[in-house]
Amino acid sequence: MLAYLIRRVAYAVPILFGVNLLIFLLFFFVQSPDDMAETFLGEKRVTEEMKENWKREHGYHLPRLLNTVEPFPAVFTQTIFWQKSVPLFAFRFGKSDMDGSRIGAELKRRIPYSLCLTVPIFCISLLLYLFFAMIVAFYRATYLDTWALVVCVILMSISSMFYILGGQYLVAIHLKLAPVSGFDRNLLYAVKFLVLPVLIGIVANIGSGVRYYRTIFLEEINKDYIRTARAKGLGEGTVLFKHALKNAMFPILTNVVVSIPFLIMGMLLLENFFGIPGLGSYTIDAIHKQDFAVVRAMVFLGSFLYVAGLILVDVSYTLVDPRVRLT
Amino acid sequence: MVNRKTTRIPMTARPRPGLRRRCAAALVLCAGLAACTNNPYRPGETAEPALFAAFSTPPTKLDPTSAYYVHEGQIIDQIYEPPFTYHYLKRPYEVIPLTAEAVPQPVYYDGNGRRIADPDPPSDAVARAEYTIRIKPGIRYQDHPCFAAGPDGQPLYAGVPLDAVEAYESPNDFPHRATRALRAEDYALQIRRLADPRLASPVFSTLSAYIDGLRELSDAYAGMLEAERARRRAAAGPAYNRQRDERENPIRLDYFAPDFPGVTVHDALTFTLALKRKYPQIRYWLCMHFFAPVPPEAVAFYTQPAMIEKQFSLNRWPVGTGPYFLKIFRPNETIVLERNPNYHPDAYPADGMPEDRAAGLLDDAGRRVPFIHRQVMHLEKEAVPAWNKFLQGYLDASGVSVDVFDQAIQIQMTGEPTLSPSMESKGIRLITDIDTTLWYTAFNMLDDVVGGYAPEQRKLRRAVSIALDYNEFLDIFLNGRGVLAQGPLPPGIFGHRPGPEGTNPYVDTWDPVRERHARRPLSEARRLMAEAGYPEGRTPGGEPLTLYYDHAQGGDTFFRSYFEWVRGRLDTLGIRLRERATDLSRYRQKRDQGNWQISSGGWLADYPDPENFLFLFYGPNGKVAHGGPNMVNYVNPEYDALFERMESMRNTPERQALIDAMLDILRRDAPAVWQYHPVSYILAHPWLHNVKPHNMSYNTIKYRRVDPDLRVRQQRAWNRPVWWPLAALAALLVLSTVPAAVTLYRRNRCSPT
Known part of the structure; x- marks a missing residue:
């Protein structure tokens, strides 16, 4: 298994390099260093000299990919790509172009805030969706199943924005049970800020979650071993929660484990609307401010986590099924 | 030491298994529910000054x-x-x-x-x-x-x-x-x-x-x-x-x-x-x-x-x-x-x-400042949560966005803004002030069609100025929150003349009934179009006159509505307005090279001096020739000479006379459509005192004063939790399990096993 993991990690390097290069090229295709300088310096009283100064101070005066006036190896190293993008592979994220803050430190600071939001949503959602999906699967082909599906489709059809604004209006403004938005670094005080976004995060995806897992369970409960278990006189709870759930683990794991690394990336909309200073709102802010350094770091982190998630899924298969061998 | 083996609890007094846990859970739940509040601050925080x-x-x-x-x-x-x-x-x-x-x-x-x-x-x-x-x-x-x-x-x-x-x-x-x-x-x-x-x-x-x-x-x-x-x-x-x-x-x-x-x-x-x-x-x-x-x-x-x-x-x-x-x-x-x-x-x-x-602004005259011990600011990226927090009393003051204008403000028959009854019932105060800001529609003076200094070219720009009735714009888009500009100088800046004597005679008139400026009739704009060589908006070749609006706001929904309004207004003169939307980078490039026709600009005063606005039209500040802030590339030696005399003078009647002459030149040449000066609306809760908008300085927090006791009382009164919908929802959930239970019961009864 170790050899397999090493091989997978080695495969990841060119993937990450390609993603990095692609993002670099795409970004510079739409946004030149001059634009970045103007975005930073603003419109008023800006001169060409100031723009040149800004580029020089932020390292954007260098050529993008090849510095043809320099000898080898500076032909590669004295370029924007080498100085800004290559250090990412050592997890050196550099500084924000807009406020000069250290991106690595910001990530460290913000990841716990994102996790405060995403972990409860992830855990409670998973349990709730599995539970409801099994119930609905149990009542398959009854009017309960039909109505549950109708409700699921309705819930899936509603925009996330509606859940957020509706939730804020109902719970925070009308019922006055939770703050409209905000956050507190002290977890004791942060709970009251998290209740509403967590609730909305769970409810907003309940339709799609229950439908997805119901499909998996329906596939399982029609199999012979379930019929055998029932024929042996096992209770319906045991049949569902022990036998069916265990055997449905493969597709569930594929869906769940690949999502785990992404928990640290936060949730864009919820963080933005509820003022939670996690990585989701960091990413949105960076896009709005055209902060290339932060966007580049977040895309790199996202691609890294995706690759890590896929490796974790493979490893998790060996844990739930001893027959699986990673070679 | 107690011998645990000999310690006996009578069966009747021994807690039932799980009861203690259930009691603890109930207590935690009750405490949790009691802690349910929409107050975003820590306990006692708002009781401080x-x-x-x-x-x-x-x-x-x-x-x-x-x-x-x-x-x-x-x-x-x-x-x-x-x-x-x-x-x-x-x-x-x-x-x-x-x-x-x-x-x-x-x-x-x-x-x-x-x-x-x-x-x-x-x-x-x-x-x-x-x-x-x-x-x-x-x-x-x-x-x-x-x-x-x-x-x-x-x-x-x-x-x-x-x-x-x-x-x-x-x-x-x-x-x-x-x-x-x-x-x-x-x-x-x-x-x-x-x-x-x-x-x-x-x-x-x-x-x-x-x-x-x-x-x-x-x-x-x-x-x-x-x-x-x-x-x-x-x-x-x-x-x-x-x-x-x-x-x-x-x-x-x-x-x-x-x-x-x-x-x-x-x-x-x-x-x-x-x-x-x-x-x-x-x-x-x-x-x-x-x-x-x-x-x-x-x-x-x-x-x-x-x-x-x-x-x-x-x-x-x-x-x-x-x-x-x-x-x-x-x-x-x-x-x-x-x-x-x-x-x-x-x-x-x-x-x-x-x-x-x-207005009570001198109640604290001579007292030592600052009154407020702390200023706490929280990030609110979205306007709706911030507005709701203001209504709940958790923010001491707020602006009024377009979305909530009708909820907060009523416009009287006289055009005077007043607070809505719901705001008045909370004791909220409305404070308005004209910003020292200018918005204008810019003509590129280097352009062959809309630029130039020939009388016909001036008339075309004046006709466009009349057609773009910014009183209408203010009513439609900004709930009337602005003052029709008569030139580059906003009220509050030396040189600005209020009332009829400050009227731009080429484009506007003074409405003595509503006591505000109004655009001249469209018939006059049509006459100017004809004199400019575009009768009914037609070129000498008989083609409709087509103008181009350059911008980099393609994704802005407000701009889309605004552009449609501009297009509709120019259509009344027979002018076809086309948009040339580009990204910001390309737009800046076009602006720097003078490769554009009509666009928009704005200027927020750095300091309260007419020089800070009039330099926007000073020739040596031209964008194309010198990379300066004169975006429209306006060059008029007469204006430049007056500007050079005026810029370093004290605020004397002589300076006023020079400014009057400069404004007359600008109004005559019309290098821009003078749009409006925005009016800011501030809402303040009754516990916040000494609020007077200041356009030039931000170091004014030291003058503000709050009454924390009143704030706490009002916050409590306005934010009592409502529980019954939760109880109703819980009951509904319990009821919804009944059909499932019935189905399960029937299935078990019918089951062969």
């Missing part, structure tokens, strides 16, 4: 050299103190001393270095102007670790390793902090820092045209930096990464090394600022944070590797003498300003405008 506000854009630059945006000024202007400031209540804006003992009169010298006796000489007679400023003694900085000294008198934290400061979240966490008195050299340092190319001061290009030797100083600094970087790069080899290197080993520029005739320090409390020419507007610049003092100790403290690693810098942790210091700076969450215990004696103004007394 603190101001609660929201900010929507995180500040990125708090260094007084480079901060330029309003939201940054709103923070650092509470911390830094330039030599002068504006009177809080008086209008027109009046410059008064802040840290200076007085606002000095300039001393002028001619080309031979002889002093000119005339206090207001003509500009061309002046070769040098000197402002000698004496600061008040006894002004002290906030407590800061940069001032802490060891027993040997050396800075205590010089060369401090990262390990020693790793645990600190801010400079306020350092165990040793100290203060010192403000000195004239601190002002000298800050003026020199304006020339540091690394700091990219947005006002450098403007000020270097006036301050003696500032440009040469910048060149000297750039040379020093390049030499040091070249040395480091040669030593490090091809893998040299400058940003990383300078983070680990920052370059310490010796700011006082190069000669600089612009500032001379005479003694601990006196310095002279020298200008290359007459420039009375410098006194307004001296009210801005660009001229606030920065202690050399702070610069040395923050250029240590450990501080850079911890992101402790002047860009994030200012060091000032003002009424507040930065207690918490988490730009993506919370910013807290705390009262500076070292703040020098300062009092609420004893006089103001005649209406201020009736």
